[in-house]
Amino acid sequence: MAGVLEAFLVDPAAERYGLDIMQATGYPSGTVYPILSRLQHAGWLSTHWEDIDPAVAGRPARRWYQLSADGLVTARTELAAYRQRTSAPGQAVRVKPTWAS
Secondary structure, eight states, rough: HHHHHHHHHHSSTSSSSHHHHHHHHOOOOHHHHHHHHHHTTTTTTTEEEEEHHHHHHHOOOOEEEEOHHHHHHHHHHHHHHOOOOOTTOOOOOOOGGGGOO
C-alpha cells in the first residue's frame, strides 16, 4: 500500500486513475484496485467517473482518484511512520499500519 500512497504524494493535487497507478508502482491490477477501494472507503480518496462517450474516445471511461484533505495528512503521517519502522536497523517487532486494515 505504501507504493500507492507514494504515487499519490508525488503530486497530491493530481487526479490519478488505476492504470496510471499501476504504471507508477509496478503493481498489478489485482493489487492496485483493492488498495484504491480500501483507501476510498477509509475516506482518504475522493473519486469520480470520467464524463466521456466511450465510443467516441475509443476506450472505457476512467475512474479518477484524488487524495482528500484528510487523506493527504494521514498518508504523509502513515508513510513517515512506515519508513521509520522499516528503516530502523534490528527492529524485530512490526506493527500493522492503520491504513493496511
